[in-house]
Amino acid sequence: MSKIAVVVGSLRAESFNRQFAKALVRLPAGAGHEFTFADIGSLPLYDQDHDGDQAESVKALKALIKGSDGVIFVTPEYNRSIPGVLKNAIDNASRPYGQNAWAGKPAGVIGVSIGAIGSALAQQHLRNVLAYLDMPTLGAPEAFIQWKDGLVTADGTIGEQSAGFVSSWLEAFLKLVDRHKD
Numbered sequence: 001m002s003k004i005a006v007v008v009g010s011l012r013a014e015s016f017n018r019q020f021a022k023a024l025v026r027l028p029a030g031a032g033h034e035f036t037f038a039d040i041g042s043l044p045l046y047d048q049d050h051d052g053d054q055a056e057s058v059k060a061l062k063a064l065i066k067g068s069d070g071v072i073f074v075t076p077e078y079n080r081s082i083p084g085v086l087k088n089a090i091d092n093a094s095r096p097y098g099q100n101a102w103a104g105k106p107a108g109v110i111g112v113s114i115g116a117i118g119s120a121l122a123q124q125h126l127r128n129v130l131a132y133l134d135m136p137t138l139g140a141p142e143a144f145i146q147w148k149d150g151l152v153t154a155d156g157t158i159g160e161q162s163a164g165f166v167s168s169w170l171e172a173f174l175k176l177v178d179r180h181k182d
Contacts, residue, residue, distance in 0.1 A: 002177050003034045005068040009075035009086030009111070009122075011041045016147045020112045021074040023152045027163070029170040035072075038064055040089035051096035058092045065093055065101040070177035071135070075111040077122035086126070094133055106180045107135040108173035110143040112151065118144035138176050143169045 006025060010017045025035040042057040044050070054062075065071065075082050093101040107130050111119035123144065130137050143166070145151070150159040158166050 001032050001034060002069040002174060002181070003036070003067060004030075004174075004177070005038055005064050005071045006035050007038045007040060007071060007073050007086065007089060009040075009073065009083045011085055015076065016112050016114070017074045017076045019152045019156070020110075020145070020147075020158075021072070023156055023158045024072070024074070024110070024166060024170060026157055027167050027170055029167045029174070033174065036064060036068070038089070040085055043085075043089055043092050046088055046091040046095065048095070054092070061089060062093050062099075062101040065105060068105065069181055070106040070108070070173070071102070072108045072110065072173065073126060073130075075109070075119060075122050075126055077111065077113050077115070077117075077119040080121045081125045082122045082129075087129070090129060090133070100133060102130070102133040102135050104180070105135055106173075106176045107137045108169070108176070109137060110145070110169060112145045112147045114147050116146055118146045120144040136176065136180055138169075138173050141165075141169055141172060 006021055008018050008021050038061055044055050109123045109126055113119040151162055153159050
């Protein structure tokens with residue numbers, strides 16, 4: 001069993017990415033694994049002046065990441081990049097210098113958008129950041145998913161048309177996590 005942290009780059013309670021993330025972790029491919037959603041909405045804006053005395057919410061995020069075997073990032077695309085709240089979470093948990101909680105943690109990058117390119121640019125920007133943070137990141141399959149009716153059903157599962165592909169993505173990510181376990 002792997003412990004997986006799930007970081008959703010949107011704070012809106014009914015965000016498409018939050019709905020998708022909740023459905024993703026319910027897939028049979030994830031059975032037997034523990035998925036914990038990170039609270040990034042309570043984090044203060046990153047300020048280097050606070051590196052010596054980080055907020056409790058920052059310490060909690062860092063503890064979640066350090067205690068996880070891997071991290072799934074589910075990101076929307078805001079203005080052709082990642083949301084500020086997601087970047088803030090990444091910055092908070094990577095500091096102070098030398099105390100990067102993300103280092104070595106396998107990452108999966110996925111996201112949905114109403115646009116046809118399905119968060120592709122945000123995912124590319126996020127991959128650049130994760131490379132710097134020393135996170136081995138799933139390269140294939142890439143998953144640029146367009147939000148459409150039926151992607152997530154009324155009962156909170158991935159719809160029939162997408163379930164196979166999304167399951168294969170999750171299986172590939174979990175294999176990456178297994179390859180990097182201590």
